[in-house]
Amino acid sequence: MTSRFHYDLVALVIFTVVIVFGVPALMNYDGFELNTFARYLALAIVSMALALSWGTAGLLNLGQAATFGMGSYAMAMHLKLRASNGLPDFMGWNNVPELPLIWMPFESLAFTLLAGLLIPAFVGGLIAIFMFRARIAGVFVAIITLAFLVAFQLLVIDQQGLTGGQNGLTGLAQLSLPGWTVDPYSMGFYYLVAGCLAVALAVGVYLTHSKFGLVLRAIREDADRTRFFGYNVATYQTAVFCISAALAGWAGMLYTMVLEFASPTYMGVSFSLAIVIWCAVGGRESVIAAAFGAIIVNMLEGRLSDVFVEGWHLMLGVIFVLVVMFMPRGIYGLLSELAAKLRRAGRQGNAASIDPSSKTQLETGQEQ
Amino acid sequence: MKRRDFLGGVGAVGTAGILSTPALLTSASRALAQGNDIPVGLLFSLTGAVAVVESTLHDAALMAIEEINAAGGIHGRQLRPIIEDPASDPATYADRARRLMIRDKCVSVFGSYTSASRQAVLPVTEQRKNLYWYPTLYEGRECSRNVMYGGAVPNQQQDELIPWAIENFGPRFYMIGNNYVYPKEENNYCKTLLSEYGGEVVHEEYVPLGHSDFSSVINRIRSEQPDVIFATVVGDSDVAFARQYHAAELDPAKMPVVSLTRSEVEVKAIGGEAAAGHFSSAPYFMGHDTPENEKFVEAYKSRYGADQVTHFVSEAAYFQVYQFKAALEKLDPANITPETIRDAAVGLTLNAPQGEILIDENLHTHLWPKIGQWQTNGQAEVLVESTERIAPKPYAAYDGQTCTGEGLVKA
Amino acid sequence: MDVIANQLFAGLSMASIMLMIALGLAIIYGAMGVINLAHGEFVMLGAYATWALQTYAGLGILPALPLVFVAVGAVGWVIEKVVVQNLYHRPLDTILATWGIGIILQQAVRLGVGAESRFVKGPELLSGNTEIGPLIMSNYRLFVIFFSIAVLWGSWLLMTRTEFGMKLRAIIQNRSISECYGIESKRVYSITFAYGAGLAGIAGALITPLFSTIPTMGTGLVVDAFLVVIVGGLGSLIGAATASVLIGEATALFSMIMNDTLGRIAVLAGIILLIRFRPRGLFPTETRR
Numbered sequence A: 001m002t003s004r005f006h007y008d009l010v011a012l013v014i015f016t017v018v019i020v021f022g023v024p025a026l027m028n029y030d031g032f033e034l035n036t037f038a039r040y041l042a043l044a045i046v047s048m049a050l051a052l053s054w055g056t057a058g059l060l061n062l063g064q065a066a067t068f069g070m071g072s073y074a075m076a077m078h079l080k081l082r083a084s085n086g087l088p089d090f091m092g093w094n095n096v097p098e099l100p101l102i103w104m105p106f107e108s109l110a111f112t113l114l115a116g117l118l119i120p121a122f123v124g125g126l127i128a129i130f131m132f133r134a135r136i137a138g139v140f141v142a143i144i145t146l147a148f149l150v151a152f153q154l155l156v157i158d159q160q161g162l163t164g165g166q167n168g169l170t171g172l173a174q175l176s177l178p179g180w181t182v183d184p185y186s187m188g189f190y191y192l193v194a195g196c197l198a199v200a201l202a203v204g205v206y207l208t209h210s211k212f213g214l215v216l217r218a219i220r221e222d223a224d225r226t227r228f229f230g231y232n233v234a235t236y237q238t239a240v241f242c243i244s245a246a247l248a249g250w251a252g253m254l255y256t257m258v259l260e261f262a263s264p265t266y267m268g269v270s271f272s273l274a275i276v277i278w279c280a281v282g283g284r285e286s287v288i289a290a291a292f293g294a295i296i297v298n299m300l301e302g303r304l305s306d307v308f309v310e311g312w313h314l315m316l317g318v319i320f321v322l323v324v325m326f327m328p329r330g331i332y333g334l335l336s337e338l339a340a341k342l343r344r345a346g347r348q349g350n351a352a353s354i355d356p357s358s359k360t361q362l363e364t365g366q367e368q
Numbered sequence B: 001m002k003r004r005d006f007l008g009g010v011g012a013v014g015t016a017g018i019l020s021t022p023a024l025l026t027s028a029s030r031a032l033a034q035g036n037d038i039p040v041g042l043l044f045s046l047t048g049a050v051a052v053v054e055s056t057l058h059d060a061a062l063m064a065i066e067e068i069n070a071a072g073g074i075h076g077r078q079l080r081p082i083i084e085d086p087a088s089d090p091a092t093y094a095d096r097a098r099r100l101m102i103r104d105k106c107v108s109v110f111g112s113y114t115s116a117s118r119q120a121v122l123p124v125t126e127q128r129k130n131l132y133w134y135p136t137l138y139e140g141r142e143c144s145r146n147v148m149y150g151g152a153v154p155n156q157q158q159d160e161l162i163p164w165a166i167e168n169f170g171p172r173f174y175m176i177g178n179n180y181v182y183p184k185e186e187n188n189y190c191k192t193l194l195s196e197y198g199g200e201v202v203h204e205e206y207v208p209l210g211h212s213d214f215s216s217v218i219n220r221i222r223s224e225q226p227d228v229i230f231a232t233v234v235g236d237s238d239v240a241f242a243r244q245y246h247a248a249e250l251d252p253a254k255m256p257v258v259s260l261t262r263s264e265v266e267v268k269a270i271g272g273e274a275a276a277g278h279f280s281s282a283p284y285f286m287g288h289d290t291p292e293n294e295k296f297v298e299a300y301k302s303r304y305g306a307d308q309v310t311h312f313v314s315e316a317a318y319f320q321v322y323q324f325k326a327a328l329e330k331l332d333p334a335n336i337t338p339e340t341i342r343d344a345a346v347g348l349t350l351n352a353p354q355g356e357i358l359i360d361e362n363l364h365t366h367l368w369p370k371i372g373q374w375q376t377n378g379q380a381e382v383l384v385e386s387t388e389r390i391a392p393k394p395y396a397a398y399d400g401q402t403c404t405g406e407g408l409v410k411a
Numbered sequence C: 001m002d003v004i005a006n007q008l009f010a011g012l013s014m015a016s017i018m019l020m021i022a023l024g025l026a027i028i029y030g031a032m033g034v035i036n037l038a039h040g041e042f043v044m045l046g047a048y049a050t051w052a053l054q055t056y057a058g059l060g061i062l063p064a065l066p067l068v069f070v071a072v073g074a075v076g077w078v079i080e081k082v083v084v085q086n087l088y089h090r091p092l093d094t095i096l097a098t099w100g101i102g103i104i105l106q107q108a109v110r111l112g113v114g115a116e117s118r119f120v121k122g123p124e125l126l127s128g129n130t131e132i133g134p135l136i137m138s139n140y141r142l143f144v145i146f147f148s149i150a151v152l153w154g155s156w157l158l159m160t161r162t163e164f165g166m167k168l169r170a171i172i173q174n175r176s177i178s179e180c181y182g183i184e185s186k187r188v189y190s191i192t193f194a195y196g197a198g199l200a201g202i203a204g205a206l207i208t209p210l211f212s213t214i215p216t217m218g219t220g221l222v223v224d225a226f227l228v229v230i231v232g233g234l235g236s237l238i239g240a241a242t243a244s245v246l247i248g249e250a251t252a253l254f255s256m257i258m259n260d261t262l263g264r265i266a267v268l269a270g271i272i273l274l275i276r277f278r279p280r281g282l283f284p285t286e287t288r289r
Helices: A001-024 A031-056 A063-085 A089-093 A100-106 A110-133 A139-158 A187-209 A211-221 A223-228 A233-259 A269-282 A287-307 A312-326 A330-347 A357-368 B003-029 B051-070 B088-102 B115-127 B154-158 B159-169 B181-197 B215-225 B235-247 B264-270 B291-304 B313-332 B336-347 C003-031 C041-059 C062-083 C091-113 C140-162 C164-171 C175-180 C185-207 C215-231 C238-257 C259-278
Strands: B038-043 B077-082 B108-111 B131-133 B148-149 B170-176 B200-208 B228-232 B257-258 B279-283 B349-352 B355-359 B368-373 B379-383 B402-403 B407-410 C129-133 C134-139
Touching: A001 A031, A001 A187, A001 A287, A031 A063, A031 A187, A031 A211, A031 A233, A031 A269, A031 A287, A031 B088, A031 B181, A063 A100, A063 A110, A063 A139, A063 A233, A063 A269, A063 C062, A089 B003, A089 B181, A100 A110, A110 A139, A110 A233, A139 A269, A139 B003, A139 C091, A139 C215, A139 C259, A187 A211, A187 A233, A187 A287, A211 A223, A211 A233, A211 A269, A223 A233, A233 B088, A233 B355, A233 C238, A269 A287, A269 A312, A269 A330, A269 C091, A287 A330, A312 B038, A312 C091, A330 C003, B003 B228, B038 B051, B038 B088, B038 B313, B051 B077, B051 B235, B051 B264, B051 B291, B051 B313, B077 B088, B088 B108, B088 B115, B108 B115, B115 B148, B131 B279, B131 B313, B148 B215, B154 B159, B154 B257, B154 B279, B159 B181, B159 B228, B170 B215, B170 C134, B181 B228, B200 B215, B200 C259, B215 B235, B215 B257, B215 C003, B215 C238, B235 B257, B257 B402, B291 B313, B313 B336, C003 C134, C003 C140, C003 C164, C003 C185, C003 C215, C041 C062, C041 C185, C041 C215, C062 C140, C062 C185, C129 C140, C134 C140, C140 C185, C140 C238, C164 C185, C175 C185, C238 C259
Parallel strands: B038 B077, B038 B108, B108 B131, B131 B148, B170 B200, B170 B228, B228 B257, B257 B279
Antiparallel strands: B279 B368, B349 B355, B368 B379, B402 B407, C129 C134
């Protein structure tokens, strides 16, 4: 473990302190405002999950929304069963006579929580094996995952009797854990989501700094060379895809609890691209920065749409273009370049040489 | 990357987070104007996919609010419209509804077009015991005590339409709709009517929302040769369907499209020529001849442009604001809450552009169904007008279930 | 049998529309490796330009085509100069930037023209059907099919028979060496991008009589067009044509056997498999980058 790892840990601690203690205090512990913020935190998890596969391993997964949706629906199915005695109402509307087999295990909370993580991981794994065994890379990964996303969303909308179709699953119960009914407008719920994000980030930070993360970065820079070193590239890629999918599923479960419904909108192309944008704005190289990007963009959206009802979409578009053009590595990149400059300026008296390592890092970052 | 780099970056990220948060959140604690005005929310998408229709609803509702204000408000108090743009996204609907109902303390929110958006708003509305005025025709089978339903439910659109269509064109129906709950539910109800009047379904199919190439559907229609195309295709899909139907030269005199969803807005985009000869069933058409409608259409056109059209959903968005006003006028100004408004609204009658309407105790609206045939000028000629006001039965297709003033009752 | 014949025609018609949209994209992607997610918005701009010309200048769709081509091409040229040009060394980032541009164009049109669906009248000349036995073909759709073939042929000539095309192919082969020979790659790129955008504009003009003209109409089209380009192979015009015919016919036939939704899912699954086993597309071109 390097000392870089320690700096990431410091960042993680600061981030966690801010979201756990700072944000609630700023919002006067108002449950409803915090519910909105909890939504951003759930989205931050899916953004950091993308940073794992995209930033670390260079695999741009445009199907992230599909795995997010699986988690979201798993939780919604459980809560829907809790809310209805017997058959869920929408099944009656779709002339489904009895509870379908795949709904049955979702009666159990334990199964639901596991399924919300493992089903996305499994599906993500299947796609990953399918792609990476054939050494598919670059833009083709993006296109395959995109096509999968479109097909999956169509399927979910088509199977109305099972999924509620376009309207999604609505009229959900509140999650009841042993001894605690989770009210999405309570402080407790906010801490639950914030805690989940902190844990997810900790996992992300650990992974990026482990040997596993190192190999992934090597694959990102040059898959063939890594292969010559004897690493099984496909296995590493598949593993990171699975982990990223599981985290997305986790975020989806929390998202359903925040919104109190699940909707196929969040399996759509625009949502998937929005995740990519959050990740890019924050900085794809760091999971913490990606999470921060999701929070900041969503807050900005909320704020802009408040002030400029008509023109806010336009501004958002302009901001994205500017970010991509002038901050290719996101907020994270901007800040670290700034820091590097300051440091160089401060050191100029001592040594005239330009730090070679930070320069290389800059260039490789831009090639992504 | 060097370590100090990183620390600097992270430190700055942390600081930026702390510094920027209050600035971004100041609106959250914006002091509520405890003035004399009445805050009402307008929750219609001005951007995104459903903006095409919802922007017209927004315009109609806003016009009604400003008319009321210009006429002196309610009990001398002005209505203060608070406009939010949910951008056609369900989560944003829920989020903005929350803002309107909690932060802005709106006593009512007027909003939305799609079923999905209504259902996204429902949990918040019910939890906060607020009142959501929903102007759109919908599939029924909902009985919330916190939603005022201004549009038609299946029995109001179909009870007269189906026997009329069988009698005039024949019993063989081809059902085409978008793939979501509204078309399926309307078709469910249609099938019960068909079996009652001796009609049959030759084919039933659903295309994804936003589907735009109907050549396969048209080929199927051509080979099945049905008597009636029973259409519940919405929005752009309907525009594409109608234009391609026309381009394929299928004759409306032999195989008319009878639509529950096509209004003046769609016809304007379809073009009068392609829409001419087909039918729609709705409680309101722009050309309807009442003094109230004349006033409504004239005001709308002079405000938003002479080429603008009114339609059966924008009419409801408009009259619902007046229903809201009438309910408030019955109340003691000191006691205005969403629940008292709701209770005051039940039983209210109002001369709407379509005729005199009544709010049922189940919070749906008694309406005047009509069947119109589209003309080349983009307007409908009303062929059949119901002789009496039709009561809303949101559970008409389901025996033993009725929506009453106490909510849903199962026998 | 009649049904199958008619359905084959339907597939061909879908293919021709897809080809018109995908052609510009294939040229841009093939030449510069730019994934232009704003392409759908260029189609939308074309549709709106047609509407504006018809409403305010009384021009029909057919005489409007060259004007639309120039207008949308100009917009593409500006966008290339201002944004895309700076991103050629970061191809994946162009996805994000062009997505942002798409949002901007969409909202600009919405704010300027309004959100409602606009009506464009089809050409009188091409109304009606042509019937060959049981086969009933809409004249307008027939026209789009022939027109798309003509544009494909024109683009092919441009690429292979003109000096401009030669320069472009040289740059695709090796940009820096071409520059050594005095080819201004920046200028060639700008013109190519503008040409691709102009083609999208024409596609937008051609679909107005069949589809609904709204600010968001492009979003759904761009994904399909992309799949066509990828399946066809990097920048190959013949590949794009073959892929659109394949995808169009497959969609039509699947939707006859199943329904439109399942048909589309089946086609997407097929595309995924195809990319898996032929990631460089049906007609890969040999390039050195």
